[in-house]
Amino acid sequence: MPPDERKKLPDIEKLYIDVGAAKDFHPKKKLAIRPGDPIVPMTQFEQMANPDVYLAKAWDDRVGCALLVDLLNNLIAAEHPNTVYLVGTVQEEVGLRGAKTAAFAVDPDIGFALDVSICRDTPGNDIDAVEKLGAGAGILIYDRTMIPHSKLKEFVCELADMNNILYHFTSIKGGYDTGTIHLTNFGVPCLAIGVPCRYVHSGNSIISLEDYENVLNLITLIVKNLNKEV
Template sequence: MNSLKLIEQLSNAYGACGFEDQVVEIAEKFAQDEALGSVRHDCNLNVYITPEKNAGKKPVVMVDAHSDEVSFIVQAIKPNGTLQFLPLGGWSNYTVPAHKVKVQTYDGRWVSGIVASTPVHFLSAAQKNACPTIADMVIDIGSTSKEETEKVYNIHIGAPVVPDVTFEYDESNDVMLGKAFDNRLGCAAVLDTMKDLKNEDLGVDVVGVLSSQEEIGERGAFVTRDVVKPDIAICFEGCPADDTFNPDYFIQTAMKKGPMLRHFDKSMVTNPRFQRFALELGRELGIPVQESVRSGGGTNGGPIHLSNGGVPVIIIGVPVRYIHSHHGFACMADYNNSVKLAVEIIKRLNDETIKSF
């Protein structure tokens, strides 16, 4: 399977936080079809890919991405059949209303719904200029009563809800449009990196990981880091592009400018020696790279770098416009360069190099 098809499948998959089953299925099938080694998942839906050639005596490189997407969960069913819901992950109130979603039924089917928006005809002048909070919003699935929602639609509280968006690719401009690029682009990058390294003679053992529930507190990574016990790690991310709203001097994550390596966010001060190694290697090989310092945000690098006595971690981010909303744009070349950079880094890692970080 080529990279674009893999990204399409992963983007279209429904994988709310804690309900990443479809992503797990796609990743495990890819790993098996490409003979990447043994693959398994745990009860939290974290996926582990371990190449058969891992000797068990070399330093361990953890190549990580999170498999969940910003999503919602049904909290209550109102008497009129609409669904009250909570956010899973960081949503802006402005981006949620009037969008189409999919709601999972108790027996595993998916029902179309709309985040209801009051018609302008019924809004006062003050209401027209106000944005409702998520607590004020409901999802309408076409039901007319609580009983119909539960007995006919078979939807109950605790049901996951995801944006309903279909992946597109504009070949002439090399631009992808879809949902969940944070972080299905990272998931694809983990799988492609493992594939590209399959026949390499490495100075390290590599373990590919898809961690669950990142959007609600990096929860999966607290498990995967303790299972893998890495000596060093690379985390792939779909990172928020800033090139359509920041002044030129402050643009640090532009689409079509290559992968972004983050020095700092709320979860981690990136190991400066490993960071410098990656940036200099990218420039040496002609791989475009960007750098950022962020006042907010966080990644699985947070829990991973604090494990196993301290772990050097870098973030390789694919720029995504309009992250944490229903739709995003990303460039295929940025994705390919992210994978290439990770592969070239790992090919140069050994015990001595890792200790120098």
């Protein structure tokens, strides 16, 4: 490959995956592969040498699904005044589509998105970046789809401060499901909270268990303490 081409992203039309096809080995017949089939990196979950750090594919947004399950377990025996809908949405990356239909069905009074926030603590980035492993829960203050409800954000920060939950403020160029949830009906106060994650949208991504637990503890406290007066 010429040196100048090495610096360019390849055109998608030039990309292919070699599955070992040959004249007498047809992939459609032997492997049941058809045009349009999705593909994913083959990555195994791994607890790294640092026992607080977990590696896997698609933490964005499997980590959000895991948080919903753990939140449900935390709320089973807990007393709180709220009716809680836990929704695993689809197609967030291509237009927040699942969140839009889910919010229409639920018509919530308030909404939270549990997702990842994008770490900047890797070589080639700012070594003083706020968004890094071990920084605690990432509370979104801005993205291209939404500015969070100010009073809701302050309520969440006060809860975290009172309960010694580590958090930081974050912003992204993209958007979270809250970008469409907050537009439901006459408007819904929303906030996105993220687990810091390295190498988002790659074959391997990394999170900190401590950060995950900070987000879980925070969202659990939010549900327990939210009421009409707040």
